[in-house]
Amino acid sequence: MPIKFVAAVLVSAMALSAPVRASETALQLTLTTQSGEFEQRVSRYDCATETPVQVTYVNAAPNFLAIVPVADEPEPLVFVAVLSGSGARYASGKWIWWTKGADASLYDTTLAEDADPVLTCSVVNNIP
Template sequence: MKCIATAISLTLSSLMALPALAENGTVPLQSKDKIERKRVSYDCGAAGRLAVVYVNADPNFLAIVPLPSQPQPTIFVSVLSGSGARYAAGKYVWWTKGPSANLYDTTAGDSAAPTLTCTEVK
């Protein structure tokens, strides 16, 4: 019973900290290795250019993508991928392979074309 009470107490204290995180807009990351931050520019045709920031802080791998349809950048987290690097955030999937990147809206169905098709600008 003591373990359950401790777990509930820890969960409640964690939840109480959430408003503080939301107010200052920071999320602390720790990693056993060096935290890497890489900015990549993409040409997305008619949608213009996107500057995506990738954060590698093992075990957290993030992509911060300024979606044209959103008022602020969206934070994507890495998910399992058979090929390339795949990141998910809500209904969106950002999938990169080599110099190519595609944005998918998962509500459009599995066979839907990407909503954005981009190529890395070197």
């Protein structure tokens, strides 16, 4: 059973003589699941930042995604679940979002292998 997930992305267009212009474009991603089970869950995290970090999880086995806003990035990133010894670990480019129970951490893989997370969070609540 195909499941459709729609996310908006910001695309920048630039002409040689014109200033940078941004326009919004929709991206549609179809996830197929044999079980027909699909879950979308939003969690809000306290990360000792000005505002809570809101993460959307999309679970459609065998595909597990997390959409995470990252301060250094212009738009939220789509993370994909990867192998983890414990908790749930998601990767997007140089970033790792790792959740264990009510805690979550954001790692920059371009830093030293034993570097501390760039963001440490605790779940405030799950939003239906």
